Amino acid sequence: MKNWLNKNAIHIGIIAFFVVICFAYFSPVIQGKAPVQGDVLQAKAMQKEIMEFRERDGKAPLWTNQMFGGMPAYQIWVKYPYNISTYGIDVIKGAFPEPVGTVLLYLIGAYLLFCVLKVNPFLAAAGAIAVSFTSYNFIIIAAGHANKALAIGFFAPILAGIILALRGKYWLGGSLTALFLALEIRSNHVQMTYYLFIAIFILIIVELYDAYKNNRIKPFTKSIGFIGLGVIVAIMVNAGTLWTTYEYSKETIRGNANLTVKIPGEDKGLSKEYAYQWSQGVGESFSFLIPNIYGGATSIDELIKPESNLFKALEPYGQGQTPQLIAQLAQQLGMQQYWGLKPGTAGPYYFGAIVCFLFVFGLFIVKHRWKWWILATSVLLLLLSFGKNFPLVSDLFFNYVPMYNKFRAVESILAVVGLLVPLLAVLAIQEALDGKYDQRYLIKKLTWSAGITGGIALIVLIMPTLFFSFTTPDHAAVLQALTQGFNNDATVANTIMDALVKDRISLARADAFRTLVFVLLGFGLIWALISKKLQNNTVFILLAIIVLIDLWQVDKRYLNSDNFVPKSQLAQHYQPREVDTFIAADKDPNFRVYDATLGDPFKSSETSFFHKTVGGFHSARLMRIQEIADNQFYKSVNQDVLDMFNTKYIISRNPETGAYNMQRNPTACGNAWFVGNIQFVKNADQEMQAISSFDPKNEVVVDQQYRPLITSQNLGSGAEGFIKLVNYHPDHLTYEYSISKDAIAVFSEVYYNKGWKMYIDGEEQPYFRANYILRAAQLKAGNHKVEFKFEPKSYYLGEKISLAGSLLLIGGLGMAFFRRRKDN
Template sequence: MNNWFKRNGIHLAIIGIFIAICFVYFSPALQGKALFQSDVIQAQGMQKEIMDYKAKDGKGPLWTNSMFGGMPSYQIWVQYPNNITTYVISFFKAVFPNPIDTVLLYLLGAYFLFCVLRMNPWLAAAGAIAFAFSSYNFQIIDAGHSNKAIAIAFFAPILAGIIMTFRRQYLAGAAITALFLAIEIRTNHIQMTYYLFLVLLILIGIELYHAIKAKTTKEFIKSFAYLAAAAVLSIAVNAGALWTSYEYAKESTRGPSNLTTDKSEPNNGLDRDYAYAWSQGVGESLTFLVPNAYGGASGVSDLGVDSEVAKTLGSKGIPAEQIMPAMQQLYGVGLSTYWGDKQFTSGPWYFGAIICFLFVLGLFIIKHRIKWWILSATLLCLLLSFGRHMPFLSDIFFNYFPLYNKFRAVESILVIAALLVPVLAILAVKEVAFHTEDPNKLKKHLLYSLYITGGLLLILIAVPSLLLDFRATGHNQFVEQLTQLTNGDRPFADSIANSLIQDRISMARMDALRSLVFVLIGAGLIWTLINKKLSPQIVFILLAAVILGDMWNIDRRYLNNEKFVEKNVLAQQFQPRDVDQMIMRDTSNYRVFDLSGRQGPFSDSGPSYFHKSLGGYHAAKLKRYQELLDKQFNGSINEDVLDMLNTKYVITSDQTGSKQTVQNRDSAAGNAWFVPSVTYVKNADQEMAAISSFDPKKVMIVSEEFKPMIDLRRIGFDANGFIRLTSYHPDLMTYEYSSGKDALAVFSEMYYKHGWNAYVDGQKVPYFRANYLLRAAQLPGGNHKLEFKFEPASYYTGEIISLIASILLVLALGYAMYLEAKKPDEGAKVVKG
């Protein structure tokens, strides 16, 4: 044991430093404060019903009726108790407060990768810091994109396992790959995992090419077989999550359209313009090196009282204390330091000035094939991130690559570049430190790299307008709106706009100067390595410290102590208003349509915290529900549709949004009802048209595909019959009914064929879809008990598969560790290929 601590002491020390860095950066977490994350707040509203039943039953339901009329909870919150990776993530969350756990995962995963690449531990620490503190990684934490952040954190260890396997540590590499890939999949951010898969295909292709060239195809095939087994095992570990997500994706807004008459509706996947909405501007890539080249984050937070805009406003007699509020007001018409093409942004993609400089150096001096993988993969990610700005490439992927059109915000693929750029940068430092090349040649490459990065920065400092325009696409429209706000004073509007441009230029120039300083420091450290003025160990430690200082300073612009609040403040985010309290006095089962929120009913989970809401907040609604909203709620709201959805209360507000009122809708159809007649339609278009004007209590609209499930000869309408909900649980709806004859019943519940089953007195009976998206059934006459149970095989069978695979994964890891322990001198060795 003592020998083990001695051999691994430096690694333990570095891990301790990582923990200390995280606690210092997020020191408010030690004071009992919590990070205010908008998406986390939204998630609390989305999950409220689920968590209430979890507290009651010890198990969260698989369905929730708290938003969008009802939907599976797969993409909201679901337990997968048989999945071993669930407990790995839970452990970190239990030991370390949020967001320390996430940043620590960033650091540890990247450190492991750099160690596998046979880096000196301190150099590996420098690389881990460079990746972990990349600005986007902190911006998504600030926004509350927790699953995305954790998915990104496991990129590096997955890559490490794959490299180990290709370097012929077959079992250990495959076992590590299986573990971290299983955790990656468990985070349930398929978009991030998909992007990783794209660049891994390039890596495998390059490895295959070199295997053929070196006549080592047997070893390649063996490595590939181990990795394939690891991938299958990691998928099996997540069988429940993947199977349910696969089912739901086909029925969600990511799936094919049901309508044919609306040509704007995509046949499959997302709308192209929606998917490309957040595309990285080609010129914005300059922010990798100069964070404020495009004005930083959207808004006016970087415009102080000494800014040019503030001086211009002050020149018109606006009091000093009113200048900042005035700028905030002008943000509504386009006053923002950010001037790129995105609708808005939380901040730039900053990889680090030193890292960018070292990346360029790596392109000159790295000879190993990993350079060509990093370069090709980074270029692909960069080009795809341009989205609508480079449609000839993006459209190929959008139209022809499986699943690619399911994802929005294409700029997110730059998360891969944010990992690969530091890898090549740190490999360059290693090459210089332990070089066999002529020092004079290294110096020449050092100068070339300095000329490229330093020269670009000097241009930005001296004549920034030579490279950048500093005017947003809607600049002229912004000036026109300013003119209107200033009562037609066009010269004043022009002066505000020109002052804003000067502020943007100043921000870019100052950050370019800042980056130049760090580039010169980095160049100086590399020069000392080449000339052996300092030991590599000292240089590595200094490099890690300087990279941390560089990245830390930029990250604090977007995620700082001011973002933390007292925990009781978070607890007060959902406070029932008078209208909510009045509605909640009604203990029956109904839906609420809240039109009072400023964000709109379909972008706010607040009402879902208190009610079964027609609105909500989620990126993947049921497709049929979204189509219903587009056709029946766009412009005027269809009251007939509100009735069939059992919408008993509608909340509205006055123009100021300060006073809410409640409309009690007596016409709501209820939880279930019998109808005397049925109208058949040929397709979804006719079905949608039919519900545009109908009486849901008198007729059901049914697609002809369900006609065989209705026997009109046996059906009659009993005016004295009834059907009522007697027990409510999201996964189990219990009704009792009485009818003299077989009857057609409609239920104000979302139709979802993958898991809902109907039982009359314990006997399974068929049901079908009516009124475009509701459940309906032909029920046998008499007095009976009816149950709708949500029991998806995809979840329950998937959990059995997950349990078996989790056991196999643990056994594989244990056996790999046993074999590695038998050969301690070989265990950490990675054969250089």
Template structure:
């Protein structure tokens, strides 16, 4: 045991340093405070009904709280048969948010760099560089928890793959299976998908060298192990992946139902929506100089700004001038909004450039290829030829938006190559030629900083496409004084130049520090340990100081003060209604992004990136231009909240024409296409007629369905995934239920015997109810989840056994590293 501690003491020390860094940076989290994360707060409204039932030890897989009703697969589901669910739960119970994610980022990237045979201090420096890249910190502030968690497993997955490719077949495959299972469980498929690009490039380069070196047999043996590892990771996540795959076909990422009056593509997301967050080509300068594009969208001209000075010189009251200047944003890129730049670190950027020049390992070409591909794809609409090629022809690429998020892959590649460069300097025996190459890297990196510092507007305009609109708005504010408006806009441009210059000088200082350290080492002024620890220190300082612009101690608040919606008087009035299942429509909230109404009521609005396609089409066609009262009625919208256009006062009125939970209709009208069906519900009487797709006509016997005026159907028991109705009639009846139609899991039972049902009124459920008194159950029991859970359980057991076996065998060998004969 003592020998084990001696052999691994330095690793334990570095893990201790990681804990110390987390404690210092996230001290408020250890004191019980929480981040006031916007996206987490928004998610709470979507999860409200789910968590209410969870508090009663009941798991529901369907919620009626948001967007009329939808499965919970992409909102929250337990997936309790999946071993990784319990591991994640344990980690989150031990460490406060976001420390759990940060530690995973640090430890995972440290493992990768150790596998690449860097000394522990350099590996630690690289782990810090990756973890504290501004994008990771900004994600934590914004509350993109799943995305951050998924990114945390990029590095260890790659570590497992590299181990397998270098001859550690079982250990590499076992680690790959485990970390890939964790990655998939993080439930951010977009990030996992982007990681695949980096893996494909790595495998392609390894295949090339295997063919060149005539070692294809060992290469394909590695691939075989990795293929089995991938299948095992998929099996562990069978319930979530199967449910997501099945559900995805019916979401906004699936095929469009309409061919007319729709802006949606026939399949996938709309191109403009996908490219909305495209990285500007020149905006990549933020990798080196963080505020060259002004920082975040919320960064404004301040008290000492040129805008404030101009206004004061024009006679504006100083307080008003400062307040006005603080309303003008410094960000001048073309993204609709940004929380901050992708800053990889001036030290890292310099070392990355040096790595391109001096690193001989073929890993360099993998890292360069991954960086080039992901950076080019991040340009989206700014490089349409390549982006459209992938959007139109690459499987699943058009299912994801915010293409700039693919830079998470480049964010990992930069520090890996950066510290491989330092390792190359250390390992090179003849260091004399290195100095010239070091100077080249300095001239390139330092030169960029100098240009931005001395002549920033030589290549950059510091203006965007919104400048003319801003000038026009200011002209109106200044009562037609366009000269004053142009003066303010020019002052704003100078403020943008000022912050760019400031950060360019800052970055130049760190580049010179990095250069100085390598020069001192080459000249034998310092040893390897001092060099490595010094790089760890300056990398941490470089990134820490930028990150503190976005995640400060003030970002944490007492948990009871975390912003949560508070019911208004009208909400409290509505909540007195004891009816368990009705809907509320709040016209004061945006339908597709409403994070308020679903927190208190079952709503037809709400936010979900995986909302049902048909309901999305319903909103676009029946609510975008005007509110269709007939559709509100069929959705059992019992209360409508409106805003007085003059006073902005809120009022609520009960909708007396709401159709209720279920009702019998007099007749059925058939539609041949979805377009006809949508057109038919634009003006109809939902209480008396049902609009049904002709393909369901075989399920309806209209000859026997004369309306029984004394007949009834009512909801007698409510649970989101189990609704019970009681009916009575003297003739067979066509019943429409104010519940959203989704045929992959919902079953209808009449007197405990399964019967068919169909879709009516574009989005609702309907069925023919036989004569007499009956109990009608709608039960949501998707096979994709329940059968998937059984597969997950079996795969989880296998994964644990494989991990134990691989670690046991490796311990016996007492060699965790890459075999010496496989080093290249």
């Protein structure tokens, strides 16, 4: 043990340093505080019913009725107990308070990658800091994208495993690839995993070419075999997750449309407009080097300081009000410091001034084939991130590459570039020390690199408007609206808009200056390294510190102490209104609420914390729910549709007083009911049209494909009988009914045939979709019990496969450990 500690003392010390800087950055966690993360709070509301039943039953249900009339719980929160990677994620989340654990994952994962590349430990630490503190990695933490952050954290160790396998360490590389890819998949952010696989695919192509050129096909094939086995094991470990997600995705807004689609090519996956909504502006790529070149985040924090030009321009019209009120005035007038093409942004993709400088240096001096892999991948991903702003490449992928059209916010593909750019930067330093080049050549290339990156910063500093306008695309429209708002006084409007542009220029120039300073510092350090003016380890330690300072300062703009509040305050985030308290007194276990006070009730989960709602929030909601929202709610609210969803209460707000009002809906259909009339339709279009105006209590609209399931020609109306919900569990609903003749019953539950089964007196019976989205069935006469049970094969069989994959993973890791000890 002592020998092991001595041998690994540097690694242990560096990891301890990582722990210290994480706690230093997130010092509020030491005081018992936690970050306010919008998506995490949304998830808390989404999970409300799941967690209540988990606490009561000891396990979570597989379905929840908390939102959208019902959806699979495994798209929100499910344990997957036979998946070994579940426990790995639990350890990462539980060992340290959030978000310390996530950033430690960033750091240790990247450090492992650089150590696998046989980089000096101190240089590896600098590289790990450069990878981890990239601004996007912290911005997504502030936003609460916890799963995305975890997925990004496993990028580097997955590459480490693949590289080990390619170097001939087959068992170790294959098993580590399996382990980290299993954790990556379990993070449950398929989009980020997909983007990583693009980079890996290009790496494999580069390695294949090199193997062919150097007659190394046999060892390369063996490496690919072990990597492939690792991928298969990782997929097996996550069989339950992947199978259920794949099965569900086909029914969601990422699958096929049900209604007739008028735009060719957009009947599958997300619409191009929706997928491209957050596209990186071409010019915004300069934010990799100068963070505030496009104003930073969509906010006015910097613009309302008393010394700002905008504040001075607005102050005469603020009537002596506080800066906060002047800020509100600026927001009302459409003033914002960000001037890019996105609808809004939480911050730029900043890779670091020194990192960008060293990346350019790497393009000059690195001869290893990985330079071409990094360059080709980075260029491709950059072009894809442009989305609608450079559709030539994006449209090819969107239209022809499998699954690419399932993802939105294409700019997030730059998270992979955020790993590749520091990777080449570190390889450049490594290459400079290998003795391949003479000192004069290296200093010449170093000077060119500093001239390119520092020169860009200098141009922005001296002549900022040479290439950048600092105006939004709708600048003229905002100016016109502003002119009208000031009684057609164009002089005042122009003065305010000029002040706004001046402030944006000031922000860009300030960051251009800091970039220039850091480039010069980086140049000085690497010059001292090449010239042997300083020892290697001294340079690497100083480099790590300066890179940390550079990225730390920018990250603090978007994730700082202001993002943290006491945990008790977070626990009390959702406070019931008087109307919520009144509705909560209703002990009916399964009715719904429609909250019209949220703006778009289908893009908020707030009300779902207190009630089962018609609306809700989820990025992969059912396509049929979205189509009903588009056709029955957005234009005008269809009372018939509210009734069929058993919407018992409607919440509204008085626009004058702001008071919340609650209206009990007397026409709500209940949990289940019998109908006497059936209207058959030919397709989804006719079905949607039919429910636009109908009597849901007496009539049911059914697609003709289900006609064979309605066997009796002499159905009763059910008026003389009854049907009622007698036991409620989210994934097991029990009804009792009594009728004298066969009749059609409609249930106010969402139709999802990938797991829901109906039983009458214990025997499985068929049911069908009705009213576009609900369940219905023909029930036989008499007194009987109906049960709906959610029993998805994809989950239960997937869990068995996960168990097998978990055992294989443990076996593979054991074999790798055994062989490594044997080799040593």
